Amino acid sequence: MTSSTTDAAFAFSIKANDGAARLGEMVTPHGVIRTPAFMPCGTAATVKAMYPGEVRALGTDIVLANTYHLMLRPGAERIAELGGLHRFMNWPHPIITDSGGFQVMSLSKLRKIDERGVTFRSHIDGSVYELTPERAIEIQYLLGSDITMQLDECVALPAADDVVENAMRLSLRWAERSRAAFRAQHGRALFAIVQGGTLERLRVESARTLATMDCNGYAIGGLAVGEPQETMLRMIEATEPHLPRAKPRYLMGVGTPDDIIKAVERGIDMFDCVMPTRAGRHGLAYTHFGKVNLKNARHAADPRSLDEHSTCAAAHDYSRAYLHHLIKAEEILGMMILTAINIGYYQELMRTLRAAIGEGKLTDEVDRIREGWARGDPI
């Protein structure tokens, strides 16, 4: 177990700008995060189908874990007794935890929301839990997160304007309570979450109000839930000018490589998404020439490696024919290899974007990336 906690206070610094895009660095008790950053999902305290050492080796600075899943199983107090989440999952590097708000809406049963918080039944065993803004902060404290998220109310879109507005205002009041409950945890950070659905005026109000609360960072939540990409981008553009420039911005649950590029171009610093890991378990690979479905029969006799430009060794060690075979046979190794290739692709994309911002060449670099996608997978 090589866990290293530093005395460093949370800090964020911007090293370079290129248009609205920012190259930055975040300091946390468990190490530095280079931004723009992609944070793989380690939902139940594991990035599915990967050893933590692999996740790190592919260029990951920080992983996301889910408060909702971990509070149900094995429980936050249990993880605290065992020395915290970093030790539990053998990941001695930075961890961000969400607050559980989104999963309560999407996974739990019989949820009931009021001013105080939300009560719901576990999707695992049906037992009843309560999650309040204060309890969400406490759970994340017990887990030992480097970055804590406030509890928010996520509404399923489309929804009536007044429903979206009420949820946004409740989330603001919960942000205040979260701020009060968080107090000063040395080195750790608290991020607030902008809500407001697809209504610009609500997004602006949410961002402006949260900006007065002096949180360590600001997330944009409630997007990437099925709305068109242009709507998502419009919401980012409406929100971004009202967020403190010196604080990191995190677009929750996003997204495809294309989504990420467009959000980076609009000033977003952090991303998380299940896509690379989930796609990997279902036979889909992200490559320099677009998304490739290894289930497709065209790969069955193809001796070529998946992506000769990949920085992930797994992309070179096995033929497309072998990957096709593993996926058809539902072999775990197929999921392992494709998950690693996809995380490798996402992290290389972030590395490329960071380098380009640093050199003031983001537009050129993005053109080059898009050329590869446009060319398509070579037959």
Add this chain to the structure above:
Amino acid sequence: MTSSTTDAAFAFSIKANDGAARLGEMVTPHGVIRTPAFMPCGTAATVKAMYPGEVRALGTDIVLANTYHLMLRPGAERIAELGGLHRFMNWPHPIITDSGGFQVMSLSKLRKIDERGVTFRSHIDGSVYELTPERAIEIQYLLGSDITMQLDECVALPAADDVVENAMRLSLRWAERSRAAFRAQHGRALFAIVQGGTLERLRVESARTLATMDCNGYAIGGLAVGEPQETMLRMIEATEPHLPRAKPRYLMGVGTPDDIIKAVERGIDMFDCVMPTRAGRHGLAYTHFGKVNLKNARHAADPRSLDEHSTCAAAHDYSRAYLHHLIKAEEILGMMILTAINIGYYQELMRTLRAAIGEGKLTDEVDRIREGWARGDPI
């Protein structure tokens, strides 16, 4: 792809004896196999839930792949076109393939056996295949196996004596045909299979007849199919004196660590078994203190590593509580870690047995191993 084929002819040499136990070394076109050897099952061209590099690093000299599975999917001709099985599965070390006989009996549908061979329906898509002794040799040639097994008829036990006897005699005739079909494949080996159920006289007749055929090695098949351990050991003892002393002996489908020790003590050199990999996928771990069920609630809050004596890093990097959590949450990483720990345990057992035979201290060493098992998992 680091594949290395040598010009070496197949050879087996015995380096030391300790009672009936033998320390040996087998030379194949893809490298050396130290015996007694445990051969992990790479059924569908993958040792389930492990990267090939991990399988190797844990001390594996040779893996077993299944003719039955590979002939159905992706097909032997397909694998040959792709450069053979070693390249296909990125395992540049020795490979043994079974002949498909056992799986035809246990997995396929509507099988029909006659003198010529066996016809059956695939358990995957219901299509009809024929497997003859000659086709089994051809398939294994196409795969590029270092060690080829003859096609045999495996009967489900218990069975009437005449059924067992007829199957044994048919397997002898198929051995002759396999020998003729195999001809001289430079460096590669052909193993014949002793059958005869649990009837000593049939085992003796089978072994004596096969010994005249000058194969490269001899397997004992049709055991470890549910009979008591003492019956299996009695069959080994009846067979062993009639097998050529200078040739390797392989006990197919065996077994538990205890089975393996007792068979090594009776002169067996090679083993394969799905136990360590299958158990790992179901939350069971082999340790120096016996078999441990990680699903058991007693591990839920246990911060200790699984087995402080393990030579597998994975056994030290994670707590029992974490492994319990992964297994309960059905996380792939749990299967990956426990499979690696189990293969690590089996290979360390083989290493220990080999060292003990070399020093003439097998009895003492086995006592020491059994003491650990008797002590049980420390609570």
